[in-house]
Amino acid sequence: MKAAILKTLGMPLEIEHMPAPLIGTGEVIVDVAAAPVLPYANEVFSGERRYPIDLPMVPGCGAIGRVRAIGPDATHLKPGDWVFCDPTVRSRDDALIPDIALQGWSARGDGGKRLQRHFHDGPFAEQVRVPTENAVRIGEIDPADVARWCALNVMLVPYGGLLAAGLQAGETLLVSGATGNFGSACVAVALAMGARCVVAPGRNEQALADLERRFGERIRTVKLSGREEEDRERMRLAAPCPIDCVIDLMPPSVSTTTVRAAVTTVRAYGRVVLMGGVGMLGGEGLDLPYAWIMRNDITIRGKWMYPPAAVTRMTGLIRAGLLDLGHFDVTTFSLDDANDAVAHAAAHGGPYRMTVIRP
Numbered sequence: 363m364k365a366a367i368l369k370t371l372g373m374p375l376e377i378e379h380m381p382a383p384l385i386g387t388g389e390v391i392v393d394v395a396a397a398p399v400l401p402y403a404n405e406v407f408s409g410e411r412r413y414p415i416d417l418p419m420v421p422g423c424g425a426i427g428r429v430r431a432i433g434p435d436a437t438h439l440k441p442g443d444w445v446f447c448d449p450t451v452r453s454r455d456d457a458l459i460p461d462i463a464l465q466g467w468s469a470r471g472d473g474g475k476r477l478q479r480h481f482h483d484g485p486f487a488e489q490v491r492v493p494t495e496n497a498v499r500i501g502e503i504d505p506a507d508v509a510r511w512c513a514l515n516v517m518l519v520p521y522g523g524l525l526a527a528g529l530q531a532g533e534t535l536l537v538s539g540a541t542g543n544f545g546s547a548c549v550a551v552a553l554a555m556g557a558r559c560v561v562a563p564g565r566n567e568q569a570l571a572d573l574e575r576r577f578g579e580r581i582r583t584v585k586l587s588g589r590e591e592e593d594r595e596r597m598r599l600a601a602p603c604p605i606d607c608v609i610d611l612m613p614p615s616v617s618t619t620t621v622r623a624a625v626t627t628v629r630a631y632g633r634v635v636l637m638g639g640v641g642m643l644g645g646e647g648l649d650l651p652y653a654w655i656m657r658n659d660i661t662i663r664g665k666w667m668y669p670p671a672a673v674t675r676m677t678g679l680i681r682a683g684l685l686d687l688g689h690f691d692v693t694t695f696s697l698d699d700a701n702d703a704v705a706h707a708a709a710h711g712g713p714y715r716m717t718v719i720r721p
Contacts, residue, residue: 364721365487366700369418371409374701375486380420383483383491385431388454390439390497392427392447395505396694397485397719398512399703401543401711402613406467407704411614411643413468414475422484422719423467424449424515426508429497436494444503446514446677448496450667451481462666465492470666486700488721498673501681509718513547513690514676516716520548521676522668523609523635524555531556534601538624539611539638540583541569546713548611549573551676553580554685561601563593563624569713576689576714586620593623604629614639618646625650630658635665689714697721 363382366375385391400423405411407421415421425447432439439445449467452460461473466484469475481493503511520537529535535552539545540562546569549560562573563584570583582600586593598605608628612621618640625634625648641647655662679685691714695703700719707717 363488364697365420365483366697366719367418368407368415368421371407371417375407375421375704377698377700380487382489385433385491387433388435388494389433389491390429390436390494391431392425392445392490392492392497393430394425394427394447394485394488394490394721395508396427396512397422397425397721398515399707399717399719401707401717403704404708415468416475416479416482419466420483420485420487421466422486423464424512425485425490426500426511426514427485427490430489433494439494439497439499444500445497446500446511446673447485447490447492448498448670448673449484451477451493451496452670453477464667465496486697486719488697495670500673500677507687509692509694509716509720510687510690512692512716512718513687514673516543517547517551517685518668518672518676519544519637520609520611521551521672523611523637523665524548524552525669525672526663526665527607527609527633527635529555529557529607532558533606534559534561534603536561536563536597536601536605536608536624536627537611538563538608538621539613539616540564540573541566541713542611542613543711543713543715544637545611546573548609549577549581550685550689551679553577554679559602561597561605561627563597572713588620590619590623593620594627597624597627605632607633607635609635610638610640612638612640614642616640618648621648622650626654628660630660632660634660634662636662637665690716692716692718694718694720
């Protein structure tokens with residue numbers, strides 16, 4: 363099969379033929395129809411993000427495809443099924459504390475690295491081998507729409523945070539990082555889940571205006587000044603009622619003061635979910651006031667990715683017409699042009715923009 367292979371950090375992907383993956387028990391082979399290219403893929407491939415990856419590797423993080431072959435443990439999947447290839451691979455030998463690897467992308471801890479060595483290659487290829495539970499059926503789709511279904515990959519990350527926060531219909535949410543790739547997707551997902559209002563702070567006035575155009579009165583945008591106290595007050599005043607929940611999806615480059623200003627807008631007894639990159643590239647951690655957290659009974663939790671059932675539930679939101687894939691503007695590239703796709707994704711990231719490789 364043909365694949366794009368990352369052999370050395372800082373060097374272009376090499377387009378080569380390699381042996382097709384062989385199926386084992388508990389595994390599925392999928393013909394890749396479309397694989398999204400994350401906007402920061404160039405930072406991973408250059409080594410700037412210092413992700414723990416084992417080279418050489420076929421990269422990629424998630425895909426849409428059709429089942430080619432199933433193992434003996436599959437009881438619902440069948441060849442030809444359209445599936446989302448969930449990159450979040452969990453170890454099966456500890457249900458309480460599973461190790462996690464993102465197939466074709468990164469790993470968490472020593473156990474995650476061991477997991478990554480087996481489920482090693484990602485979907486920048488004609489075929490990919492995934493654990494049986496990671497080939498999640500999404501129902502029949504028009505092949506012409508397959509690239510747009512890659513939006514699942516972007517929306518599932520904030521969806522995992524919103525599920526962790528227990529966001530309820532009628533609540534008010536603040537999305538820290540609302541003008542970014544994952545943050546803008548979070549706005550759409552939260553509204554689909556029934557949020558009364560989403561407060562969307564940011565510095566990009568064009569992106570803020572676009573959010574207002576898309577979602578109307580259910581979104582309240584706030585232009586950030588960079589002054590912590592002032593920004594905190596402006597975000598609180600923008601909300602029509604106390605802010606029930608805050609989710610942070612800021613990238614590593616953002617200062618901790620910007621994140622703290624957003625986090626501390628939450629009401630007493632409110633919830634905060636941290637999913638961003640503060641401190642990932644070194645520098646200060648997030649300094650939050652102990653007394654404020656304790657006296658106001660604030661719940662703060664971290665969340666990485668999303669639970670296994672999230673793919674099926676999000677597919678339901680799309681099928682119900684609550685979540686519109688039409689928000690996403692998609693640019694596609696062939697597998698032969700994978701390096702151009704990586705460069706395009708870096709230059710054209712942001713709200714509702716996707717770059718997709720079509721093997």
